Amino acid sequence: MSIHQAFMWPIQVQTSGSKKPWALAHRSRRCVAPPRSTPPPPSPTSRDLAAPHAHDHRLRALESRPPPRHQAVPDALPRRHPQPLRRLRRRRAHRNRRGSLPGSGPHSRHPFSAHAHSPHPADFPTIAACRAAISASKGSRRRQPSPSPSDASTTVAKDPAPAEQPALVRIKHERDPERLYELFRANAHNRLVVENRFAFEDTVARLAGARRNDLVEEILEQHKALPQGRREGFVVRIIGLYGMARMPGHALKTFQEMEMYGCPRTAKSLNATMKVLVRARLFHEVMQLIEDGPEKYGVKLDDISYNTVVKMLCDMGELRAAYQTMQEMEKEGLRPDVITYTTLMAAFYKYGQREVGDGLWNLMRLRGCEPTLASYNVRIQFLINRRRGWQANELVRKMYSAGIKPDEITYNLVIKGFFMMGEHEMAKTVFGAMHGRGCKPNGKVYQTMVHYLCNKRDFDLAFRLCKDSMEKNWFPSVDTINRLLKGLMGISKDRNAKEIMRLLTGRKPSYSNHEMEVFKGIVSQFAVT
Template sequence: MLSLRPSRRLCHSAAAAAISCVNSSATVSSSVQNPKRIEEPALIKLKSERDPEKLFHLFKANAHNRLVVENRFAFEDTVSRLAGAGRFDYIEELLEQQKALPQGRREGFIVRIIMLYGKAGMIKQSVDTFSNMHLFGCKRTVKSFNATLQVLVQTRDLEAIQAFFLEMPSKFHVELDVISLNIVIKALCEMCVLDRAYSIMVEMERVGIRPDVVTYTTLISAFYKSNRGEVGNGLWNLMVLKSCLPNLATFNVRVQYLVNRHRAWEANRLLKVMIKIRMKPDEVTYNLVIKGFFLIGDLKMAKRVYSALHGNGYKPNMKIYQTMIHYLCREGEFGMAYTICKDSMGKNWFPSVETIIALLKGLKKNGQIGRANVIVNLAKERAPPFSSSQINAFKTIVSE
């Protein structure tokens, strides 16, 4: 006789499964109807928080969150906004907290702290961070030294900069490099302490830090701007003598110096030297030489260099267009100025308002109203660079 028990078990199992399925569906339905609130990522919350106090507490609460701590933008943005709110106490508390955490043992991270203090204008805290690196187990090298020196330069305190540069390396056993030299040379040049800048270059070379092209270019530029061309030229010769070849920036500094002294032909010869030694001039070089010939009243050569620019595979940029249009208008060459201006504006490169006004007046004076209207319409079509009042001024010049 067959037993009915297995069938009953099967029925019970099926029923249990059905009930389980129903319960599961009910649970899913319930969870869909009543979803749990999903927390916004910390980075999004930090970006959107506008209250300085809440921002401070939010960042502090995420001190161990790698997504926050390792995000350079989040760090810089937070410090910047707190500085803007004048909450330097919050900045110091946050950054000191970070130094005490494991990431504080990495020099790259400490460099970021040094630079953040610098951006907030907290120079003392920046220098203290460098001086105390050993207290939180971080190795100190020229990388952190240069970062601190760069921050200290902001003070324009000559004594403090020189003391740090000359005393700290021996105190903390840091070996300076050419980047250290270039930072302090640039700072001294900006403060017009040129002789001291030169002497530091000489002193550093004696101890084995060889100046590079950046060092020489910075000094040459500074001496040229101070009307001490003989020293600038001497530095140029010294650089070449020591097998440190000038780069494009160095050539452009020299071309600028020659142009400023109305020595356009010498500037042009230097441009040819660049081409001869395969030092490719750039738009800055050409713009300077073009301007140089305009300044001495040699329109023919200015136009020739402008044409050579195209022949050498270059395309004029906004500055070259501006130079050409401006000086052509000054010399009464309104036809060519119009053609260049039209080309420039067609590429969304716009001359200054003063230059456009000079061109419109010149075109009108010469009876070229149609061309003047073309320029006005181009300005109107691309209105964002010009205000409505400026457009109206253009129209008035043509219609009067």
């Protein structure tokens, strides 16, 4: 049977009167050749042989296609659905009428080609092939010997130059003030640098520490002219950086020239400028700025502005003027907050006016301002100064009942108060209660304990606490260490004294040469005697 006859044979099945001509093909893909007694199919018509068959090579490829492994080789071509054959004939007739279409050459892919069963090319890697390649690469990597030093140097020489580090990394690791200035100035338009507040603060702090205020001024003045200089928050940052560099005059000038850069002023920039001036103790400039603020600059004071003025007057010792400022604040429609009352209470307690301080406490409670941790610490500080440690301890209990947890400052004040009263055991009890309350001692608490334990000549406990503090990089004062070394050597605790000396030697930053000589002199003097 010829290829063309075999191709035409399934059509005879359709015309044999079967109601479902696809039943045989659907039942099994393996078909049996027709019996020999069956008459041969009719010869092809003139329509079938009208033009050269463009798909004969595909039919030959289909005939030569190997069968699947689970299927035996059929005696004849398998029966196929008659519908694709009709579609193929219609396409062939359409080409005969209009000419050959592109893509119909012998190298074009057709749905009935030998590769029509797979959507991927013949050389597409399978999952098994990928796994085998991975295992082979791992095996070769294990078998590969370690490179010699000469090979390593050759490899390093062949590698390309490492990529340049980011600007923030280079700024962080630069230690030379001149190069740091040039690097920061070169990245003036780099938003990752300009918008990074920590990079600004670190750079200005290092330049100010090197006493290069000229470089600080050039950097900040250059950044004021950037587009970010029209934002008030950016200008407030520059004002604060001038204050960090101890250049309050430049901070005030920056506030006065904000209109030149198209930046509006509000109470935010005014408060930042006042804060810098108060830290520099330029009280006259602060008062002048407050007087000119509403009229000259068009800025209205807010509660933060009034609290800054109250703090400044309290530092100056003008308690009456500070209290009058709070009253003026109420006239302007602003309500004093807990910060206002706490600042005034601390000032009146400091100058021994307990009646006014207690009155402010009661006034604060009557006006609905609940005291904070800072408010309680102010009252405890006053009680400790008056040698009233038991009342301070009772106030701590009230703090717990009010839902306020004491901090390290609170415990340090109470411990100091009991030591000053001579209640050393109670001070130790409070120190031990810190851990049970979930509050860990800091460097100041250790300093207080070691100092008063040395005064009481309890050098064993002082040594343990001092060692614990030094291991956490909290070192007591030089006078306290001298007293502890003398006490340890006096009670023949040479080993403990040497342990303290070992910790002192490893301190970062280290003590000065003179201080280390004093420490070594104490140990050697008592060792000889």
